[in-house]
């Protein structure tokens with residue numbers, strides 16, 4: 001039955017083409033990852049050490065004024081700090097947000113024992129022009145209290161949460177910093193109206 005043979009050959013060829021295409025897409029998204037690359041991880045570590053020197057994070061961080069935050073995915077009791085810092089050869093504006101978590105957590109408990117409730121630290125830092133021109137050159141990172149990067153699962157891989165996190169609509173909305181922050185009022189990707197970057201484009 002030559003016709004059936006032909007049909008089978010066609011099916012095999014299209015299956016092979018589809019498999020190849022999937023492989024190529026997977027590879028290219030691996031190499032063109034917007035976030036979590038070794039360079040992003042290095043940069044995030046450098047940024048953390050500057051934030052430590054500035055006493056914005058780490059054991060010797062200056063205590064801030066905690067308040068009750070409302071929005072998911074961030075914590076419930078929050079502290080926010082911002083300033084211009086120097087990372088390598090670049091001076092840029094940074095916003096640090098500390099997320100405290102616990103059952104029925106109140107401000108007084110956090111003030112009494114910050115390290116007990118500190119859950120994660122979300123950071124946005126304005127990098128050099130051209131880093132991410134579509135999104136005002138913000139670099140995003142999510143740290144654990146000790147400075148290690150948090151990670152997330154994408155396409156079956158653990159990806160460190162640092163870099164251009166994430167362009168476009170992320171499948172898991174809770175992780176798309178850019179996706180959510182691009183809707184912040186004022187068009188500067190910052191939700192709190194009282195935080196105004198001095199280098200706003």
Ligand code: HEC
Nearest residue numbers: 069070071097122123124141142174176177180190191192
């Ligand atoms: C689903 C929406 C959403 C996502 C996703 C999100 N954020 Fe936010 N973020 C907010 C909102 C709303 C605020 C202000 C209110 C609050 O925190 O309670 C905020 C505040 C912040 C602030 C303080 C500066 C500001 O914008 O006011 C930083 C820094 C921050 N987020 C970093 C991050 C990082 C880093 C990520 C990704 C790892 C991230 N955010 C993901 C909604 C989001």
